[in-house]
Amino acid sequence: xxxxxxxxxxxxxxxDVAFEAPSGVTALFGPSGCGKSTAINAIAGxxxxxxGRIALDGRVLFADRTNLTPQARRIGCVFQDAxxxxxxxxxxxxxxxxxxxxxxxxxxxxxxxxxxxxxxLQRRPDTLSGxxxxxxxxxxALLSDPALLVMDEPLAALDEARKAEIMxxxxxxxxxxxxxxxxxxxxxAEVLRLATTVVLMRQGRVLHSGPLTRILADPxxxxxxxxxxxxxxxxxxxxxxxxxxxIRVATAGGPMLxxxxxxxxxxxxxxxxxxxxxxxxREAPQGLSxxxxxxxxxxxxxGGLIQLSFGxxxxxxxxxxxxxxxxxxxxxxxxxxxVKSVSVLPS
Amino acid sequence: xxxxxxxxxxxxQAVRLSLRVAGVATLVSxxxxxxxxxxxxxxxxxGHGLLSGIVxxxxxxxxxxxxxxxxxxxxxxGPVGSMLKPLGIVFAFRWTGAALACGIMGFPLMVRAIxxxxxxxxxxxxxxxxxxxxxxxxxFLTVTxxxxxxAILAGATLGFAKAMGEFGATITFVxxxxxxxxTLPSAIYALLQTPSxxxxxxxxxxxxVVIAMGAVLVSEWLARRMKGRG
Numbered sequence: 001x002x003x004x005x006x007x008x009x010x011x012x013x014x015x016d017v018a019f020e021a022p023s024g025v026t027a028l029f030g031p032s033g034c035g036k037s038t039a040i041n042a043i044a045g046x047x048x049x050x051x052g053r054i055a056l057d058g059r060v061l062f063a064d065r066t067n068l069t070p071q072a073r074r075i076g077c078v079f080q081d082a083x084x085x086x087x088x089x090x091x092x093x094x095x096x097x098x099x100x101x102x103x104x105x106x107x108x109x110x111x112x113x114x115x116x117x118x119x120x121l122q123r124r125p126d127t128l129s130g131x132x133x134x135x136x137x138x139x140x141a142l143l144s145d146p147a148l149l150v151m152d153e154p155l156a157a158l159d160e161a162r163k164a165e166i167m168x169x170x171x172x173x174x175x176x177x178x179x180x181x182x183x184x185x186x187x188x189a190e191v192l193r194l195a196t197t198v199v200l201m202r203q204g205r206v207l208h209s210g211p212l213t214r215i216l217a218d219p220x221x222x223x224x225x226x227x228x229x230x231x232x233x234x235x236x237x238x239x240x241x242x243x244x245x246x247i248r249v250a251t252a253g254g255p256m257l258x259x260x261x262x263x264x265x266x267x268x269x270x271x272x273x274x275x276x277x278x279x280x281x282r283e284a285p286q287g288l289s290x291x292x293x294x295x296x297x298x299x300x301x302x303g304g305l306i307q308l309s310f311g312x313x314x315x316x317x318x319x320x321x322x323x324x325x326x327x328x329x330x331x332x333x334x335x336x337x338x339v340k341s342v343s344v345l346p347s
Numbered sequence: 348x349x350x351x352x353x354x355x356x357x358x359x360q361a362v363r364l365s366l367r368v369a370g371v372a373t374l375v376s377x378x379x380x381x382x383x384x385x386x387x388x389x390x391x392x393x394g395h396g397l398l399s400g401i402v403x404x405x406x407x408x409x410x411x412x413x414x415x416x417x418x419x420x421x422x423x424x425g426p427v428g429s430m431l432k433p434l435g436i437v438f439a440f441r442w443t444g445a446a447l448a449c450g451i452m453g454f455p456l457m458v459r460a461i462x463x464x465x466x467x468x469x470x471x472x473x474x475x476x477x478x479x480x481x482x483x484x485x486x487f488l489t490v491t492x493x494x495x496x497x498a499i500l501a502g503a504t505l506g507f508a509k510a511m512g513e514f515g516a517t518i519t520f521v522x523x524x525x526x527x528x529x530t531l532p533s534a535i536y537a538l539l540q541t542p543s544x545x546x547x548x549x550x551x552x553x554x555x556v557v558i559a560m561g562a563v564l565v566s567e568w569l570a571r572r573m574k575g576r577g
Contacts, residue, residue, distance in 0.1 A: 046474050070477040083475040087493045096489075100480035144479045 006052025030201030076146030217314030219302035231274035232315030252311025369510035388465035414519025449510035464498020
C-alpha cells in the first residue's frame with residue numbers, strides 16, 4: 001500500500017495531492033500539466049515537496065523530519081524517455097542496479113526471459129527501437145529489486161504500432177509479478193486495459209480515487225475519462241459454449257451471451273459496456289434482436305446518465321432527458337437493460 | 348632512424364623540458380579543473396560568480412602580471428613559497444615553477460571545455476541511476492564522467508597546447524635558464540636575440556608546430572575511439 005499526501009507550490013501551479021494505492025495497478029490519470037509527473041517525482045524522491053507524508057507499506061519515505069534519498073526508497077522508475085545509459089550495452093544497463101540491489105541479481109534470467117531481452121543484450125541503446133528501449137527500461141527497473149514500480153507515461157513517446165507491441169508485456173507484468181505498480185497516463189485506453197485503481201487528477205488536485213469499475217460506473221466521474229468512454233467495466237466468467245457457437249458467461253446480473261471467441265471454460269473476463277450501447281425498457285421487451293437483456297435497478301440519475309445496479313455491479317446507460325421523464329426513471333425503479341454490444345478485455 | 352643531430356643538445360633539452368612541463372601541468376591541474384567545472388556547472392552557492400571570475404583571471408590578465416603575482420606569492424620570500432620551502436617544495440626558478448605557471452595559464456581553458464561537458468549531460472540520467480540504488484560518487488564515476496570524457500579530452504588538449512606555448516608568465520616567474528626553466532618558447536625567444544640563432548629558432552618553431560598538431564590528432568583519435576565504444 002502506497003500512501004501519498006503532499007502539498008507543493010510551483011510558479012503557476014499549486015499541488016495538493018492525496019491518494020492511496022493498494023496492490024495491483026493504480027493509474028494516475030489526468031491531462032498533461034495536471035501534476036502527475038510532479039507527484040511521481042515526489043514519490044520517487046526526485047523532488048522534495050513543501051510538506052506532506054509519503055509512506056510505502058508502512059515505511060515512511062517522506063515526512064516532516066524524514067526525506068529518504070531515491071537510493072533508499074527502493075522505487076523502480078520507468079520514464080517516458082527510457083533514460084538508458086547511452087555509453088553502456090543493454091546488458092550493462094540491466095546489470096547496473098545489481099551492485100547495490102543484490103536481491104535482484106538472482107532474478108536476472110527470469111526477467112530477461114519474461115521481457116524477451118536476450119537478443120538485445122549486446123546492443124547499444126541508440127540502436128534500439130522505441131519499444132525495445134522501453135522494454136529494457138522496464139527490465140532495468142525490475143532488476144533494481146523495487147518495492148513499487150512507477151511508470152511515467154511509458155507509452156506516450158511511442159507510435160500506435162509500438163504501443164501495441166509493449167502493451168502485452170505490461171499486462172504480463174501486472175499478472176506475473178506481484179509488485180504494486182503506479183502507472184501515470186493520460187490515455188483512457190491504457191487505463192482501461194491495465195488499471196485496477198484509478199486516481200483522477202485535475203489541476204494539481206485529486207478529483208477522485210477508487211476502483212476502476214466504480215469510477216467507470218459513476219455518472220459524475222465517468223465523463224472525466226472522456227464522453228465517448230462513459231460506461232461500465234464488469235467482471236464475468238465463461239460458463240460454456242452454446243450449440244450455435246455463442247459463449248455463455250455468468251455476470252452478477254445473470255447470464256450473458258458473447259460472440260464466438262476462443263475462450264476456455266472458467267476464464268475470467270472483464271466486459272466493457274459503453275453507456276450509449278445500453279437501452280432501457282420498463283417492461284420486459286419481446287421480439288428483440290439484442291440477446292443480452294438484464295434486469296436492473298436504477299441507482300442514480302444524473303442528467304442523461306443513469307447508473308444501474310445489478311447484484312454488486314454497476315453500469316451506466318445514456319438516455320435523453322425526455323426518456324428519463326417518460327419512463328419515470330427514479331432511484332429504485334426496476335427496469336430492463338438491453339445491451340447492444342459488449343467488448344471483452346482480458347482479466 | 349630519425350636523425351637527432353639537426354637540433355643541438357640545448358634545443359633538445361628545451362623540447363624535453365617543455366614536454367615535461369606541459370605534461371605535468373596538464374595532468375596535475377586536470378582533477379582540479381574537473382572539480383571546479385563541476386562546481387560551476389552543477390552547484391549554486393554564494394561566491395559562484397567570484398570563483399568563476401578568479402578561474403578566468405589568467406585568461407584576461409596580461410601573462411606578465413600573472414607571472415609577477417606567482418613570483419610574489421610562490422617565490423622563496425612569498426607567503427606560500429616560504430611556507431612550502433621547509434617541505435622541500437620550491438617553485439622559483441625551477442621547472443616545477445614553469446609547470447605551475449603553465450598549469451595556471453591553461454586552467455581557465457580546461458575548466459571552460461569541461462564545464463560545457465557537464466552542462467550537456469542530462470541530469471535525468473543521473474536521477475535514473477539514483478533510483479536504481481547507485482550512490483552519488485558511483486553515479487559520478489560510472490555515468491557522468493564517461494559521458495563527459497570527450498569534453499575532458501578537449502580540455503586536456505587545450506591545456507596541454509596552452510602549456511606548450513606559454514611564455515609571458517613562465518619567463519616572468521622562473522626566468523629563462525637553459526636546462527632549468529628554458530621551455531620551447533623561451534628557447535625560441537633566446538635564439539632570436541642572438542645574431543646566428545635564426546635557423547635554430549626556425550627548427551624549434553617546426554618542432555612546436557608538429558607537437559601541437561600531434562596533440563590535436565591524438566585527442567581526436569581518442570575521442571573517436573570512445574565514441575565508437577559509447
